[in-house]
């Protein structure tokens with residue numbers, strides 16, 4: 210369990226006023242394709258290809274360095290400098306090359322004693338900790354338009370990567386942002402501390418234009434990495450706004466490890482979550498499929514929408530699909546439905562899950578008009594053949610007719626029957642929860658009203674889950690609960706993080722449960738035979 214020292218309770222903070230990054234940054238970064246070993250020729254070719262392929266015209270404007278460009282020593286006057294084997298012509302010349310192509314130039318450094326490297330922390334490239342003013346000035350002199358600022362060796366010269374450091378990381382980022390600001394050159398500042406200490410809630414929007422929310426997506430890319438990152442985004446979508454965005458990490462589109470359908474889902478989700486979109490594949494000979502994903506102007510337009518709001522988590526049908534949605538500046542709604550199933554299937558969006566009874570839809574992947582949808586859209590009508598395992602529906606809804614949110618009768622967890630090791634925990638003066646449910650502990654809500662008919666009911670849970678995972682586990686950044694109505698077969702429910710700490714609620718996780726009887730004699734039991742569930746605040750059952 211991670212300890213967070215001070216949590217700001219401000220829901221939204223003012224964005225950084227450096228005049229850049231009003232919409233998510235787009236461009237190219239070498240890391241997922243070349244790790245920390247990009248050569249000068251590869252840099253030149255990638256920058257040239259961004260232009261030759263017309264990607265710059267679609268918004269992919271930033272050409273960035275990542276790890277591996279630096280020398281292991283500073284100059285005699287203390288200036289940060291490059292590895293002359295990797296970059297014989299030097300960084301300023303590369304900046305000029307990039308600028309001459311009409312692109313913006315991004316550099317990379319690290320808020321630690323040494324920078325990250327790909328040889329397990331033995332290369333010892335110089336870091337910027339303690340050299341912020343000088344390095345910011347150097348970067349500005351080199352014509353930098355962007356700084357990605359990593360987090361290796363942030364604690365000391367032997368602690369390579371630490372996801373639970375004994376120091377606060379926020380000052381490292383604030384110090385560098387102040388130094389960048391003092392140069393007078395607008396430099397987009399990208400904080401890359403892997404989501405450690407919940408930067409969205411510092412809030413990082415006051416010191417950076419974007420902040421990584423999670424550990425690396427790869428390489429190698431994998432579907433499990435996407436699930437881990439998506440679960441970690443759930444509690445912080447509200448922190449995205451013009452000038453400050455959640456960074457879900459570089460794109461893996463074009464790389465091995467993800468199927469075509471997975472790459473499409475990955476791209477559309479990142480775009481709609483307002484993540485920076487950095488292509489991170491070898492552009493020498495990209496496939497038609499890679500380009501068609503990256504060049505989708507409808508999806509890029511969602512990412513670059515001036516409102517800057519992220520899609521938010523709406524509904525999870527465990528092991529089946531996730532429904533996310535968010536507003537665009539023209540009053541429309543973008544919806545992403547992810548198919549978690551491992552096979553091609555007919556996927557149904559229930560419009561009520563995004564708050565509408567009807568709406569007019571456009572498929573943003575294909576551009577086709579789907580017309581007016583009422584009640585539900587059966588994907589089979591339009592694109593059964595195209596929705597593979599882990600594919601997605603990406604829709605823009607206009608003329609949506611809103612429906613009223615359902616009304617619930619609530620049952621506090623602390624009034625339930627606690628079994629095994631389950632126990633009550635005080636969160637603060639107004640909130641108590643039941644914890645240690647699972648691994649033998651159980652929580653049963655009694656006297657639950659099944660209404661006049663019983664049957665299937667929409668149930669809402671308010672819970673706390675602060676179980677952050679840096680690497681992939683069976684349920685990365687989520688916890689499983691088994692839910693049983695009246696002692697019937699238990700249903701598995703995967704509940705994402707509510708925060709990175711154990712004092713912030715997720716409110717209104719919805720699940721449909723069957724087996725209710727008419728009248729007020731129902732029970733609902735939460736358990737998990739082999740792991741802990743979240744901590745529970747209350748359950749609501751639709752009236």
Ligand SMILES: *[C@@H]1O[C@H](CO)[C@@H](O)[C@H](O)[C@H]1NC(C)=O
Pocket residue numbers: 364365366367368371375
């Ligand atoms: C560096 O930090 C790590 C993590 O806190 C600690 O275990 C280690 O002892 C420190 N090493 C030195 C040389 O201070």
Ligand SMILES: *[C@@H]1O[C@H](CO)[C@@H](O)[C@H](O)[C@H]1NC(C)=O
Pocket residue numbers: 528529549550551
């Ligand atoms: C998909 O397959 C993986 C690997 O076999 C498995 O772990 C996972 O549970 C499957 N997912 C679903 C939703 O069936």
Ligand SMILES: *[C@@H]1O[C@H](CO)[C@@H](O)[C@H](O)[C@H]1NC(C)=O
Pocket residue numbers: 553554555589593
């Ligand atoms: C999807 O629906 C269509 C039309 O109802 C049906 O023909 C097809 O078999 C379904 N596909 C799957 C994978 O269930």
Ligand SMILES: *[C@@H]1O[C@H](CO)[C@@H](O)[C@H](O)[C@H]1NC(C)=O
Pocket residue numbers: 636637638639640712713714
């Ligand atoms: C108690 O915690 C809940 C959940 O995070 C929060 O909404 C509420 O504002 C807190 N109340 C107090 C008095 O701190």
